[in-house]
Amino acid sequence: MKRRTLLTIAATAAWLTGCSSLQTTTTREHEDLESHLLKVERVVIAPPEVSIALIKVSGDNERIASLEHSTRQGILNLARRDLRVAGYEVVEFDFAKAIAEDEDFAFTITQVRDAFDMARQELRAGRELSAAQKRAFNASVGSAVNAVSARTDADAVLLLRYAGFRKSEGMVTRDVASSVAFAILTMGQGLLVHNTSGAQIEAALIDGVTGDVLWTDSRAGSLDASIATAAMSTLPRDIDPQGAVPAAVAAGAPVPVLEPASGELQTEISNYREAFSGELFEVKFNAMQNLTWSGISDPAVFDPVEAELLRDYASPSPGRTGELSHLAKALGLSGNDKYRATLETVARDTKAYRLAKYSREALTMLDQHAAWNPVILAGVDQPGPWRLDELRTYNLLMAEDPELIRVGAKNVYARYLHHRRLLEVTLQSLQHNQARDLDNDVQVDAVNWLMKALANSGDMHYHPALLQIAAESQDRSIASHARRYAELLAGLAAPRQ
Amino acid sequence: MPSPCPMPIAALVAALLAIGACSAPAPATPDDRGSLPADDGPRLRIEAAADALHQTLRRRGLLLRDPAVNAEVGSVVSRLTAAASADNPPIRPYVLKNPMVNAMALPNGNIYLNSGLIATLENEAQLAAIIAHEINHVWSEDSLQEHARAKDTITAANIADILLLGLANVGAQATLAGYSREQEEAADLAGLRLFAAAGYEVSEFANAYALMAELPEYAMDKGSIFSSHPEQWRRVAYLRAAVDRDYAGAVGQGTVNSSAYAPLRSQLLELSIQLRLQARLPAMALDTLERGEPLLSNPALGAYYRGEASRAMADHPREAARERSLIAHGRVSDRYEAALSAQVPAHYDEAIASYRQALALDPDLLVAHRGLGLALHARGRDAEARPHLSRYLDQPAPPDDARYIQRLLNNLSGTTP
Numbered sequence: 001m002k003r004r005t006l007l008t009i010a011a012t013a014a015w016l017t018g019c020s021s022l023q024t025t026t027t028r029e030h031e032d033l034e035s036h037l038l039k040v041e042r043v044v045i046a047p048p049e050v051s052i053a054l055i056k057v058s059g060d061n062e063r064i065a066s067l068e069h070s071t072r073q074g075i076l077n078l079a080r081r082d083l084r085v086a087g088y089e090v091v092e093f094d095f096a097k098a099i100a101e102d103e104d105f106a107f108t109i110t111q112v113r114d115a116f117d118m119a120r121q122e123l124r125a126g127r128e129l130s131a132a133q134k135r136a137f138n139a140s141v142g143s144a145v146n147a148v149s150a151r152t153d154a155d156a157v158l159l160l161r162y163a164g165f166r167k168s169e170g171m172v173t174r175d176v177a178s179s180v181a182f183a184i185l186t187m188g189q190g191l192l193v194h195n196t197s198g199a200q201i202e203a204a205l206i207d208g209v210t211g212d213v214l215w216t217d218s219r220a221g222s223l224d225a226s227i228a229t230a231a232m233s234t235l236p237r238d239i240d241p242q243g244a245v246p247a248a249v250a251a252g253a254p255v256p257v258l259e260p261a262s263g264e265l266q267t268e269i270s271n272y273r274e275a276f277s278g279e280l281f282e283v284k285f286n287a288m289q290n291l292t293w294s295g296i297s298d299p300a301v302f303d304p305v306e307a308e309l310l311r312d313y314a315s316p317s318p319g320r321t322g323e324l325s326h327l328a329k330a331l332g333l334s335g336n337d338k339y340r341a342t343l344e345t346v347a348r349d350t351k352a353y354r355l356a357k358y359s360r361e362a363l364t365m366l367d368q369h370a371a372w373n374p375v376i377l378a379g380v381d382q383p384g385p386w387r388l389d390e391l392r393t394y395n396l397l398m399a400e401d402p403e404l405i406r407v408g409a410k411n412v413y414a415r416y417l418h419h420r421r422l423l424e425v426t427l428q429s430l431q432h433n434q435a436r437d438l439d440n441d442v443q444v445d446a447v448n449w450l451m452k453a454l455a456n457s458g459d460m461h462y463h464p465a466l467l468q469i470a471a472e473s474q475d476r477s478i479a480s481h482a483r484r485y486a487e488l489l490a491g492l493a494a495p496r497q
Numbered sequence: 498m499p500s501p502c503p504m505p506i507a508a509l510v511a512a513l514l515a516i517g518a519c520s521a522p523a524p525a526t527p528d529d530r531g532s533l534p535a536d537d538g539p540r541l542r543i544e545a546a547a548d549a550l551h552q553t554l555r556r557r558g559l560l561l562r563d564p565a566v567n568a569e570v571g572s573v574v575s576r577l578t579a580a581a582s583a584d585n586p587p588i589r590p591y592v593l594k595n596p597m598v599n600a601m602a603l604p605n606g607n608i609y610l611n612s613g614l615i616a617t618l619e620n621e622a623q624l625a626a627i628i629a630h631e632i633n634h635v636w637s638e639d640s641l642q643e644h645a646r647a648k649d650t651i652t653a654a655n656i657a658d659i660l661l662l663g664l665a666n667v668g669a670q671a672t673l674a675g676y677s678r679e680q681e682e683a684a685d686l687a688g689l690r691l692f693a694a695a696g697y698e699v700s701e702f703a704n705a706y707a708l709m710a711e712l713p714e715y716a717m718d719k720g721s722i723f724s725s726h727p728e729q730w731r732r733v734a735y736l737r738a739a740v741d742r743d744y745a746g747a748v749g750q751g752t753v754n755s756s757a758y759a760p761l762r763s764q765l766l767e768l769s770i771q772l773r774l775q776a777r778l779p780a781m782a783l784d785t786l787e788r789g790e791p792l793l794s795n796p797a798l799g800a801y802y803r804g805e806a807s808r809a810m811a812d813h814p815r816e817a818a819r820e821r822s823l824i825a826h827g828r829v830s831d832r833y834e835a836a837l838s839a840q841v842p843a844h845y846d847e848a849i850a851s852y853r854q855a856l857a858l859d860p861d862l863l864v865a866h867r868g869l870g871l872a873l874h875a876r877g878r879d880a881e882a883r884p885h886l887s888r889y890l891d892q893p894a895p896p897d898d899a900r901y902i903q904r905l906l907n908n909l910s911g912t913t914p
Contacts, residue, residue, distance in 0.1 A: 099556060107558025107594060108897075111775060118777055122815060143898035144775065150900055209900045 024128035027217045027234040027418060029135040036207050036214050037238060043083050043205070044091040044154035046109060047099075048072050052164040052199070052223070064166065075160055075201070075228040078387070081258055083158065085385070085421075087238030093152040108147045115141035116159055116204055119213050130458070130492055141211045149208025156214065157206045164199030164223045196283055197223040203231045222290070224271070229389055234418035262381050264388035269298050276304040276330075281323045288330045293407050295376025295392060297369070302334045306342050313346045313355060325358035332362030335369030375399050385421070393422055397429040402446040405429060409449035417457045426453050427465055438475050448481045455485035458492040540604070540638075547603035554593070554609075561592040561612060561768075569761050570610065573625045576695045577632060585636045590628065596769035596776075596785065598709060598717045600627050602634040613716070616766040616789065617708065621754035622692075622701035629688035629695075629702075637683065678728070685732060689739055698751035699744040703736035715781065715824050763792040770802050777816040779806035780824060797859035804851030804868050810837060811844035811875065848872040863889050867902065879909040 030036055050072040054062045083090050099106040119139040129136075148157050204216035217234045219227040275287035284305075291301070309327050316324055328346060331339045343366065347359035378395050386394055393416060396408025409426065416422045430450040438444050451469070454462040463486060470482035554560055561567070570590045578588055586606040596613040603609075608631045610624075618624050693699050709717075710729035740748065766789040773782035783806045790799045810817040818833035837844075852869035855862055870885035886906050890899060 099558070103555065103558040103560065103562055105558065106556055110557040110559065114776065118816065121819070142775070143901040146899070146901050147897040150897070209904050211901070 024130060025134050025234075025417075026219060026231075027134045027215070028123045028129075028137050028139075028213070029236065030207075030212050030214045031136055031138050033135060033214055033236060036210075036212060037236060039209070040155040040205075040207065040214070040238065041089055042091050042154045043088045043156045043158055044093050044148070044152040044208075045076060045079050045083070045158045045160065046112070046148065047095045048075050048079075048160035048162060049113070050075070050162045052162075052166070054168055055165050056168045067164075067166075071162060071164070075162055078228050078232060079158060079160060079203070081387070082232040082235055086235050088156075091152050091154045093154075098151070105147070105151065108144060111144045112141055112148060112157070112206070113159060113161075115144055115211070116206070116213070120202075120216075123213065123216060124218075137213065139213045141206055141213065143211055145206050145208055145211045154208050156208050159204045159206060160201070160228075161203075162199060162201045162228070164197065166197040166223055196280075196286065199223045199227055201227045201231050203228075203235075205235065224267075226389060229387055230415050233390075233416055237420065258383060258385060258387065260381050260383055261379075261386065261388035261391050265296075265377070265380055268294070268388070269296060269300050272296065272301040273304065276301060276308075281326075284323075284330075285326060288326060288333075291330065291333055293376060293392070293396070293411075294333075295373040295395075297334050297336045297373045299336065299338060302331060302336060302339060305330050306339055309346060310342060313350045313352075315351045316355065321352040321355050324352070325355050328355060328359040328362045329365065332365030333369055335366060335371070335373040337366070337370065340366060372401070372404060375401070375404060389415075390419070390422060394425055397422070397425050397450075402433070402440070402443040405433060406442065406446035406449050409446060409453045412453040413449065413456060417453070420459075423454065423457055423459065423462070426450055427462060430454065430465065430469075434469055434473060434475075434478060438478070444475060444477050447475075447478050451478075451482055451485045455489040456492070458489065460489065460493045463489050463493075544605045547605040547607060550603065551591075551605070551607055554591075559593050559595070561594050563592075563764070566592055566615075566761055566764065569621075569758075570615075570624070570628075573621060573628055574608075574632075577625060577629050577691055580694060581636075588632055588635060592765075594768065594772065596772040596781075598712060600631055602631040604635065604638060606635055608632065608635070612765040612772075613769045613785075616762055616769045616785070617712065617716075618705060618762070619708065619755060619758070620701065621758045622697040622752060623705035623708065624758070625695065625697045626688065626692055626702040626705040629692040630684050631688075632691065633684040633687040634680070637680070637687070681732075682735070685736060686739060689736065689744075693744055693747060693751070696751050698749070698753045699740050699747050700749070701751075701753060703733050703740060706736060707733045713784070713824070716784075759792060762789065763794055766792055767794075767798065774802070774805050774809055777809060777813050778820050779809040779817060780820050782806050782809075795859060795862070797855040797862050797865065800851050800855035800858065801862060801865045801868065804848045804855060804865065804872070807844045807848035807851060808868060808872050808875075811841045811848065811872075814838045814841055842876070845872050845876050849876070863892055863896075867896075870902075871905075874905065874909065883909055 050068045052064045052067045052071060054064050056062070080090050095109075099109070119141055122139045123137055145157055149155065198220065199222065200218065200220040202216065202218040205214045206212070207214055215234070215236050217231040219231045221227040221230070272287055272291060275283050278284070305327050309324060309331065312320060312324055328343060331343060340363065343359050343363050347356050347363065350356050350359070376392050376395050379391060380388070384391065393408050393411040396404045396411060399405055399408070408429070412419070412422055412426050430447065433443070433450065434447045436443070438447070451466060455466065466482050466486040466489060470479055470486055473479040473482060567590075570592060574588050574590045578585075588606050588608055590608045590610065592615065593609050593611050595611040596616075597611055598614045598617050599611045600614055601609050608628065610627065610631075614627065615624060618627070689699070689702050692702050706729055710733060766785065769785050770782045773779075773785060782802065786799060786802050786806075793799055814837040815834055817837050821833045821837070849869060849872045852865045852872060855865040856869065859865070866885040867889040870882040870889060873879070873882035873885065883906065886902050886909075889896070890902055890906075896902075
């Protein structure tokens with residue numbers, strides 16, 4: 001096979017398996033959103049459509065009914081909370097009963113969903129959009145939605161659809177084999193990355209009278225509720241007809257207090273434990289990537305890692321050394337002194353040089369994360385306004401350590417560019433940190449990341465702060481970045497030609 | 498080419514079967530027909546998947562619950578199965594609210610006939626021909642055999658579909674919701690025997706398939722048993738040959754029943770037009786109308802639906818362009834969209850003329866008042882629109898979209914409500 005062909009295959013694979021680095025948005029909003037939201041107060045959540053499949057090598061795929069059920073409940077609860085946080089009144093309506101009693105009503109809901117599928121073609125057609133271009137749509141599901149809104153006495157209907165998969169262990173093994181084969185085929189030019197699980201969610205707020213799609217977002221990612229969190233984070237806030245400002249703010253209403261995020265944390269811990277207790281390194285590697293800034297120190301997660309390390313560290317094969325090195329680093333993420341002796345033993349006694357080296361690094365990480373993890377999960381046991389991932393981001397932004405602030409800013413940049421409350425926290429952090437004595441590069445970089453996050457939000461509310469820093473900062477790098485980001489923000493917020 | 502089906506039921510079927518289907522201990526081959534493994538596990542699991550699919554269809558409100566329609570279809574099934582062996586599983590027919598021309602059989606004995614299919618067929622005998630074919634799929638356990646053969650092919654298709662928020666499971670549909678050519682032919686010939694034994698006019702069996710073969714492909718689901726035209730004509734040929742060979746003396750002797758079938762066809766024709774309009778497929782709605790306008794219960798309805806189609810083209814020129822492309826087997830073309838966008842005022846004017854024609858035939862056709870009001874409003878003629886929209890709301894029970902029309906009335910320019 002010619003080298004050019006191989007490179008084409010590799011590039012195609014990279015395109016298929018990778019993701020775009022463009023700063024585009026998955027959010028779409030109605031071009032006349034504000035005037036619609038003036039008429040929206042009560043929102044009903046249509047029954048979420050959830051399908052999750054266990055993919056098997058044999059093709060005997062199964063629906064994972066228990067996971068579908070828990071996911072359905074999970075995203076319903078998230079949506080309910082997020083609607084309330086955004087200032088809407090959530091209409092509680094027993095759809096199951098109504099559908100069981102009236103199949104015509106069930107058909108109406110199906111028609112609304114089908115009509116949204118058609119509207120989606122318009123909403124998702126064409127080129128990718130920047131955040132500033134998201135409000136340029138005039139799609140409608142038609143008046144079929146009237147029957148739903150009239151029956152539920154709601155002003156708008158929230159549609160949710162979630163589709164996910166998880167591969168069986170046999171399927172994962174086959175993927176690993178195909179990755180190896182592909183790497184050989186492309187002489188190392190290509191790497192196929194197979195996700196062991198994945199999901200996609202789509203949420204849409206539909207005007208219950210006109211059928212106009214007011215807002216929609218679609219996210220893909222891991223098989224859990226995090227994509228729902230990300231999708232719902234861009235939900236527009238309700239607008240009070242009296243003052244055309246967010247209703248909750250206008251009324252002086254506090255942000256609703258949520259249940260402690262510790263419930264979500266326990267689910268995460270359980271998932272991590274399952275991942276680290278399995279046989280496949282690919283699964284563990286994925287878990288490690290997500291664990292890095294989780295703040296988790298729970299032995300339930302790390303004990304299986306320690307056990308595996310202790311079992312094989314003495315004289316591992318070359319291939320196994322790489323895996324164990326990652327496990328040693330994972331142990332460092334725990335910040336839990338319980339694992340210090342193990343890491344010291346491995347660093348001292350293993351015959352594998354690389355494993356010894358990473359175990360020493362893990363000991364350093366252990367100390368860092370001993371300080372960082374409690375900060376990252378501060379308040380997790382308390383009721384508050386944040387869900388778990390938001391709470392972590394909030395804590396990171398409000399931390400004293402610039403390393404953590406930088407991570408928090410990156411989180412906002414990657415996931416919360418339209419989350420007004422976290423953007424406000426980002427602004428607060430920026431104003432606090434840019435005024436401090438900046439005596440190292442990490443501090444400067446953290447401030448620059450905070451500005452980058454605000455600039456990419458496309459929200460001109462943050463423009464004055466950037467201009468002020470550009471004019472007043474004594475740090476040349478920060479002043480220069482502030483000018484650049486102010487220009488970027490103005491460009492993003494400019495109306496589309 | 499995207500599916501023109503507003504409710505991808507066949508895709509849903511495929512997705513559910515693909516996800517919910519089960520394993521067989523060893524793949525069956527075409528030679529296995531009639532000698533399936535004794536293990537009932539696969540059978541029970543695939544039947545459970547079929548039951549789950551039925552519940553999904555029910556929960557989505559896709560089953561037509563019209564007593565007259567169901568009684569008519571049920572009577573055809575009863576006639577066909579009257580002499581059946583007690584060992585055969587009972588057949589339960591359902592009509593789906595779907596304008597596409599398709600039918601399907603599931604291994605639990607459920608047979609689903611799309612409303613679009615029934616609206617296309619010309620008489621009871623042709624309906625019986627299709628049902629007889631589907632009954633034989635159930636009785637010969639084709640689903641189980643086809644699933645066992647196809648199961649290794651579905652995994653990749655499934656992951657791709659799921660990642661695409663996937664119910665557009667065309668690949669899996671082709672293998673799971675469909676049957677092999679051998680199975681189709683066997684079901685045809687066994688169906689013909691059943692059909693003839695029930696006393697239906699034997700020539701109508703092939704006529705039903707000839708009718709399908711003459712339909713445009715966009716009228717059918719992908720994977721529909723009627724969607725391959727060369728295959729359809731081949732089928733018509735061997736069915737006619739079978740009639741000539743085995744039933745020559747019976748030609749012209751059996752039941753056709755066109756007149757009793759007409760009301761059923763009329764009702765489902767109208768439903769098909771409505772479903773196509775809701776799916777923003779106005780040209781296909783017009784095509785359906787043209788094939789059956791004389792059957793409509795009210796002559797004014799033809800003009801009304803023409804108005805609805807014209808208004809839909811004007812309201813949604815991009816979707817109308819997509820539909821044109823679909824019909825022409827092409828990619829969505831800017832040329833279509835530009836042309837249709839330029840015709841928006843003309844389409845509204847056509848709609849206004851059609852609605853007025855409908856109201857001239859039947860002044861009490863309230864939906865025509867609605868359409869006329871909306872079209873006039875779209876042309877900026879709010880003062881003319883107001884009385885028609887008000888008239889539409891002036892009925893004993895408020896229509897489903899009363900809120901929409903009332904808000905529009907409140908916002909009409911020119912005069913106060």
